[in-house]
Amino acid sequence: xxxxxxxxxxxxxxxxxxxxxxxxxxxxxxxxxxxxxxxxxxxxxxxxxxxxxxxxxxxxxxxxxxxxxxxxxxxxxxxxxxxxxxxxxxxxxxxxxxxxxxxxxxxxxxxxxxxxxxxxxxxxxxxxxxxxxxxxxxxxxxxxxxxxxxxxxxxxxxxxxxxxxxxxxxxxxxxxxxxxxxxxxxxxxxxxxxxxxxxxxxxxxxxxxxxxxxxxxxxxxxxxxxxxxxxxxxxxxxxxxxxxx
Amino acid sequence: xxxxxxxxxxxxxxxxxxxxxxxxxxxxxxxxxxxxxxxxxxxxxxxxxxxxxxxxxxxxxxxxxxxxxxxxxxxxxxxxxxxxxxxxxxxxxxxxxxxxxxxxxxxxxxxxxxxxxxxxxxxxxxxxxxxxxxxxxxxxxxxxxxxxxxxxxxxxxxxxxxxxxxxxxxxxxxxxxxxxxxxxxxxxxxxxxxxxxxxxxxxxxxxxxxxxxxxxxxxxxxxxxxxxxxxxxxxxxxxxxxxxxxxxxxxxxxxxxxxxxxxxxxxxxxxxxxxxxxxxxxxxxxxxxxxxxxxxxxxxxxxxxxxxxxxxx
Numbered sequence: 001x002x003x004x005x006x007x008x009x010x011x012x013x014x015x016x017x018x019x020x021x022x023x024x025x026x027x028x029x030x031x032x033x034x035x036x037x038x039x040x041x042x043x044x045x046x047x048x049x050x051x052x053x054x055x056x057x058x059x060x061x062x063x064x065x066x067x068x069x070x071x072x073x074x075x076x077x078x079x080x081x082x083x084x085x086x087x088x089x090x091x092x093x094x095x096x097x098x099x100x101x102x103x104x105x106x107x108x109x110x111x112x113x114x115x116x117x118x119x120x121x122x123x124x125x126x127x128x129x130x131x132x133x134x135x136x137x138x139x140x141x142x143x144x145x146x147x148x149x150x151x152x153x154x155x156x157x158x159x160x161x162x163x164x165x166x167x168x169x170x171x172x173x174x175x176x177x178x179x180x181x182x183x184x185x186x187x188x189x190x191x192x193x194x195x196x197x198x199x200x201x202x203x204x205x206x207x208x209x210x211x212x213x214x215x216x217x218x219x220x221x222x223x224x225x226x227x228x229x230x231x232x233x234x235x236x237x238x239x240x241x242x243x244x245x
Numbered sequence: 246x247x248x249x250x251x252x253x254x255x256x257x258x259x260x261x262x263x264x265x266x267x268x269x270x271x272x273x274x275x276x277x278x279x280x281x282x283x284x285x286x287x288x289x290x291x292x293x294x295x296x297x298x299x300x301x302x303x304x305x306x307x308x309x310x311x312x313x314x315x316x317x318x319x320x321x322x323x324x325x326x327x328x329x330x331x332x333x334x335x336x337x338x339x340x341x342x343x344x345x346x347x348x349x350x351x352x353x354x355x356x357x358x359x360x361x362x363x364x365x366x367x368x369x370x371x372x373x374x375x376x377x378x379x380x381x382x383x384x385x386x387x388x389x390x391x392x393x394x395x396x397x398x399x400x401x402x403x404x405x406x407x408x409x410x411x412x413x414x415x416x417x418x419x420x421x422x423x424x425x426x427x428x429x430x431x432x433x434x435x436x437x438x439x440x441x442x443x444x445x446x447x448x449x450x451x452x453x454x455x456x457x458x459x460x461x462x463x464x465x466x467x468x469x470x471x472x473x474x475x476x477x478x479x480x481x482x483x484x485x486x487x488x489x490x491x492x493x494x495x496x497x498x499x500x501x502x503x504x505x506x507x508x509x510x511x512x513x514x515x516x517x518x519x520x521x522x523x524x525x526x527x528x529x530x531x532x533x534x535x536x537x538x539x540x541x542x543x544x545x546x547x548x549x550x551x552x553x554x555x556x557x558x
Contacts, residue, residue: 014352020359027363058348085348107354107388110362169406169453195453196403197396199528204422204460205453 011041012056038062072099101130119183134243177237186234258307265303268296406451437479458532466493497546
C-alpha cells in the first residue's frame with residue numbers, strides 16, 4: 001500500500017452505501033476507513049487522524065452535525081464534507097458558523113464526491129479553519145487598487161478602496177466563488193448552492209448574474225483576474241484567497 | 246365586517262322601511278297642522294293609529310334583515326377560514342410527505358449510484374455496457390426527479406428576493422435565451438411589448454425566479470409546436486397588474502386536462518410523447534403565486550394555447 005495516499009474516514013450508517021462507496025474511493029486513490037455511527041466517527045477521527053472526513057448527517061448515537069461541532073470545538077480542523085439531505089446543501093453552503101469544508105446532497109454521483117474531496121484537500125491548510133468558516137476573505141491580485149475584500153458578516157465587498165454595490169444574490173455568488181477558489185464550479189452546482197434550485201432552464205440565470213458580478217469587479221472575461229470561464233463547463237475563481245478573520 | 250362591506254346591505258334596507266316612513270311623516274304633518282289650528286288637541290292624535298305601528302314594523306323588518314345578512318356573512322367568512330386552514334394543512338402534509346419520501350429514497354439511490362460507479366466498464370461486453378448505461382441513465386433521472394420535487398416544495402418556504410424587475414428587459418432576455426438555444430435555433434419567437442404612451446412599469450419581485458417561470462412557458466410553447474410555427478410573447482398592463490401572455494399554435498390542451506395541468510407530475514394526454522419532468526407548469530404556478538399573481542390558460546384543440554400570467558404591481 002502506498003503510504004502517501006490521503007486517508008479518508010467515511011461515516012454512514014447505511015451499509016449498502018459504504019459497501020459500494022469504500023471500494024470506489026479506494027480505487028480513486030484514497031485509503032478509506034469506514035464507521036457506521038457518530039460516536040465511532042468521533043473516536044476514529046482522534047485515533048487515526050485522517051486527512052479528510054466524510055460525514056452523513058443522520059447517524060445513530062451522534063448525528064453528523066454534532067460530530068462536526070465537537071471536532072471543531074476541540075480545535076480539530078480536519079477537512080470535512082457533510083452529506084446532507086436534498087435542499088440542505090444550499091442552506092448550509094454559505095453558513096459561516098458550522099465549519100464544514102463542503103456539502104453534498106444525497107443521492108450524489110460518486111465521481112462528484114471524489115472531485116469535491118480533491119478540491120477540499122487542495123484548499124485545506126493544516127490546522128487552520130476552512131475558508132468556508134472565515135468571516136473575512138482577502139484576495140490580492142497584485143495590481144493597483146485590486147485588493148478584493150469580502151466581509152461576510154457585514155455583507156460588504158470592497159475592491160481597492162471602493163465598496164461594491166452588489167445585489168444579495170451577486171454577493172452570495174461572490175461569496176461562494178471565494179470560498180471555493182481554484183475549483184471548477186458548474187452552473188448547476190452554483191444554482192444549487194447559491195439559488196437553492198437547479199432547474200435546467202436556470203443556467204442562463206448564472207451567466208446573467210456572473211456578467212453583472214464581473215462588471216462590478218471590473219473583471220475582463222477575456223483576461224480575467226478573478227473569474228475565469230471554462231467553456232462548456234462553468235466558472236473558476238482563479239485568484240488566491242486567504243482567510244484574514 | 247368592514248363598514249365598506251356593510252354599506253350595500255344598509256342601502257338594501259331602504260325599500261323595506263321607506264314605505265313605512267311615508268305614512269308616518271304624513272301623520273306627523275297632519276298632527277302638526279291640527280295642533281296649529283286647534284291647540285287644544287293633543288299632538289299624537291293621527292299618528293297613534295296604524296302609521297306608527299307600520300313604522301315600527303318597518304324598522305323591525307330592516308333590523309331582522311340586517312341581522313340575518315350579518316350572520317350569513319359571518320358563517321361564510323367562517324367557512325372560508327376553515328377552507329383556508331384545510332388548504333394549509335394539506336400543503337403542510339404534502340411537504341412532510343416529500344421530506345419523508347426524499348429521505349427514504351435518497352439512501353438506496355446513493356447506494357445504487359455507488360455500486361454503478363464500481364461497474365467494470367473496461368471489461369464489459371457491448372451488451373453489458375448498453376444495459377449499464379441504461380440503468381445509469383434511469384438512476385440519474387430518478388435522482389433528478391426526487392430532488393426537483395423536493396425543491397419545488399421548498400420554493401414555497403424559501404425567502405424571495407425583492408428587487409425592482411424590468412419585465413420588458415427580462416422577457417427580452419428570455420426570448421433571446423430561447424432563440425440561442427441549439428434545439429430552437431431559427432425558431433420564430435415574437436416579442437410584443439407596449440411602448441406607447443409608456444413602457445411596462447417595473448414590479449417588485451425575484452428576477453431570477455420570474456425569468457425561470459417565463460422561460461418554462463416559452464420552452465413549453467416551443468416544445469409542443471412544429472419548427473415552422475411562431476411563438477408570441479406579449480405583455481401589457483391594465484393599471485392594476487401586468488399581463489404576460491405566451492401564445493402558441495400547438496395541438497392545444499384537451500378541456501379535460503385543463504384543470505390539472507398546473508399540478509406536479511401531471512402529463513396531459515397531448516404531452517405524453519414529449520420529454521419533460523411534468524414539473525414545469527407546477528413551477529410556473531408556484532413562482533407566480535409567490536409573487537401574488539395568477540396563471541391561467543385558454544386553449545382550443547387543434548388551434549393552440551395561450552398562457553396568461555397576471556402579476557399585481
